[in-house]
Amino acid sequence: MQVILPDKTVVTRGDDPVPIESILHDLGILPASVIVLKNGKVVPEDVIASGDDQIRIIRIAHGG
Amino acid sequence: MVEADRCSFCQEPAVIRGREQAERWCASHLAVHLEDRVREHIRENSLVSPGDHIAVALSGGKDSTALLLILTLLIPEWKEVSITAITVDEGIAEYRDETIESAVSITRHLGIRHHIISFPDLFGADLDTLIRRSGSGERACTICGVLRRKALAEAARMIGATKIATGHNLDDEAQSVLMNVLRGDLVRLVQDSSSGEPDCFIPRIKPLARITEKEVVAYLFVRDSYSELPECPYAGSALRSEIRSMLGRLEYRHPGTREALLRSQAAIRKQGGPPASSEGVRRCGRCGTLCNSEICQACRILESLGP
Numbered sequence A: 001m002q003v004i005l006p007d008k009t010v011v012t013r014g015d016d017p018v019p020i021e022s023i024l025h026d027l028g029i030l031p032a033s034v035i036v037l038k039n040g041k042v043v044p045e046d047v048i049a050s051g052d053d054q055i056r057i058i059r060i061a062h063g064g
Numbered sequence B: 001m002v003e004a005d006r007c008s009f010c011q012e013p014a015v016i017r018g019r020e021q022a023e024r025w026c027a028s029h030l031a032v033h034l035e036d037r038v039r040e041h042i043r044e045n046s047l048v049s050p051g052d053h054i055a056v057a058l059s060g061g062k063d064s065t066a067l068l069l070i071l072t073l074l075i076p077e078w079k080e081v082s083i084t085a086i087t088v089d090e091g092i093a094e095y096r097d098e099t100i101e102s103a104v105s106i107t108r109h110l111g112i113r114h115h116i117i118s119f120p121d122l123f124g125a126d127l128d129t130l131i132r133r134s135g136s137g138e139r140a141c142t143i144c145g146v147l148r149r150k151a152l153a154e155a156a157r158m159i160g161a162t163k164i165a166t167g168h169n170l171d172d173e174a175q176s177v178l179m180n181v182l183r184g185d186l187v188r189l190v191q192d193s194s195s196g197e198p199d200c201f202i203p204r205i206k207p208l209a210r211i212t213e214k215e216v217v218a219y220l221f222v223r224d225s226y227s228e229l230p231e232c233p234y235a236g237s238a239l240r241s242e243i244r245s246m247l248g249r250l251e252y253r254h255p256g257t258r259e260a261l262l263r264s265q266a267a268i269r270k271q272g273g274p275p276a277s278s279e280g281v282r283r284c285g286r287c288g289t290l291c292n293s294e295i296c297q298a299c300r301i302l303e304s305l306g307p
């Protein structure tokens, strides 16, 4: 699967099913500081990603 | 497996889960849930009264955009309440222009009156220039915050507003508590500007104060109003950004930390007795606004930065 990081770089991961939370954990990202899109749709972080899913991580910007 | 991906209230896919992970919301249920919580917070704390003209501070960023969306929705439920959006253009290169464009487009879309007021108009120079004069970015947020506060108050006064609403969320509020403690600024800690204290100032209300930052952004997504905007170039230089990441980690490991901080503040406020009365209020010797000292904070900052 493909993971698009907040800075838009793309990393490829194995296709085994994994909760998105663990992906964030591996990257040292706190779930509360990001919004995660799975195949273009916002999802809770305990949702499982696998196969050719595309995961996009959007960092919540400060200020507003 | 499908279960976990679904809303607790219908069969639609979930977009966010509650902290205890028991509840999950789909896009439409999340929108209703957050709007209900804001409505409730406003009602419980009597933030809006019949006849109010609310000046909504609209930077064009995520929080103020969500605030405007929700208030626009709630307005018809209140008696003779109107809103006007106010945008302060501090003059921050490579940041503010885009957020202002966003503010203009959302007010147009919603049909809300919109005023833009700029630092150069009010203070004779933009923030970038003032910071260059101060010699370092260290004080950027202090300078910006104090002057923006004054600009907002000025604009609100000009349009005859009775309340100023800002988009501060739960994370912002918790950060502020910790920040005031770490700075030893107990006056700020116990100050409650929502009561309009001292009574001659326009009361400031924070309708999103019980909504987390993440919920705010999720709300924008489900209302199709999220846009990725640049971050302020000065954002990283402040104590707040350190507190922000620290509190983020604490909240992750000890859920409820944010609310606990706010409860502490409320308890300290209660102990601190009634808020400062209008007794100490006088007019600033430079600009004539009402303030607590001889010269208001904004004029002090402007003077320290010279002509």
Ligand code: SF4
Binding pocket: A063, B140, B141, B142, B144, B145, B232, B233, B234, B235
């Ligand atoms: S980050 Fe600081 S300088 Fe930038 S807009 Fe916010 S308060 Fe102003």
Ligand SMILES: [Zn+2]
Binding pocket: B007, B008, B009, B010, B011, B012, B025, B026, B027, B028, B029
């Ligand atoms: Zn639902």
Ligand SMILES: [Zn+2]
Binding pocket: B284, B285, B286, B287, B288, B289, B295, B296, B297, B298, B299, B300
């Ligand atoms: Zn003054």
